[in-house]
Amino acid sequence: MTAQRRRYTAKERAKAAGIAAVEGLTVASEKTGIPLTTIDYWMDRPEFVALRTKTRDQVADQMW
Numbered sequence: 001m002t003a004q005r006r007r008y009t010a011k012e013r014a015k016a017a018g019i020a021a022v023e024g025l026t027v028a029s030e031k032t033g034i035p036l037t038t039i040d041y042w043m044d045r046p047e048f049v050a051l052r053t054k055t056r057d058q059v060a061d062q063m064w
Contacts, residue, residue: 008034017048 008016012032016039020028025043029036042048 008038013042017042021048 012034016028016032016034019031020039020043023031025036025039028034028039032039
């Protein structure tokens with residue numbers, strides 16, 4: 001029996017990446033229930049480059 005892969009929506013990925021950019025990977029994982037390794041992988045993806053290059057305050061303002 002193989003484990004099923006969980007699919008996350010773009011909104012879920014963006015939320016987790018935003019939290020990770022502001023508060024760190026561990027907090028993002030705890031708040032979203034998404035594995036830390038998955039969020040870490042996403043943070044290296046091109047669509048999240050903008051989050052990494054912005055300041056934490058800018059990202060926080062956009063999230064809330």
